[in-house]
Amino acid sequence: MTPSIGRSDTGASRSILSPVFLGPATLLQSSAPLNWGGILVEKYVCRPGERGAGNVLDAPVLAMLCSPAWRGEHVAADGTFASHSKTVGALTVVPNGPLPAARSLRQCDLLYCAFDRSLVSDVRNEIPTRALNEDRPANHRVPWLSDVDPAAETALQLGSGDRSVAVAR
DSSP states (O other), rough: OOOOSOOOTSSOHHHHHHHOSOOOOOEEEEEEGOOOOTEEEEEEEEEEEOOOOEEEEEOOOEEOOSEEEEEEEETTTTSSSEEEETTOOOEEEOOOOOOOOEOOOOOOEEEEEEEEEHHHOOOOOOOOHHHTTSSGGGGGGEEEEEEEHHHHHHHHSSSOOOOOEOOOO
């Protein structure tokens, strides 16, 4: 994964994760120098701000809140901003593609993990179909999620049964 063109709030080259940020962000740590094939893990301090609609994310991302709590707003179906909050350890799956407008009302530390599409595809192909459906009722599928991001649906199907993962779209 190669960083996209652009600048962070410190003037350094910006990460491929930049389209996800809801305000100014400062990189704390990155796995980029480790050359992990197909995976990028970066931790940021993210300050309050707003992401306009239309940013495009090139790879699926998993975000984990590392701060005790976070408050923000996302665009609701009627076009207005709706408040929401998260607590430490909350996971958000952000599929690749255009992102909606959102606001962060509080500074927080976030750990982002971006997955190269070819890696996600290779992992999906290595998992036997039986493993995806084992011990699950036939109606367990999450059809709306497979339309958004098949990799996220696979991750939920392989999960422990806790379905508290949020999908940002």
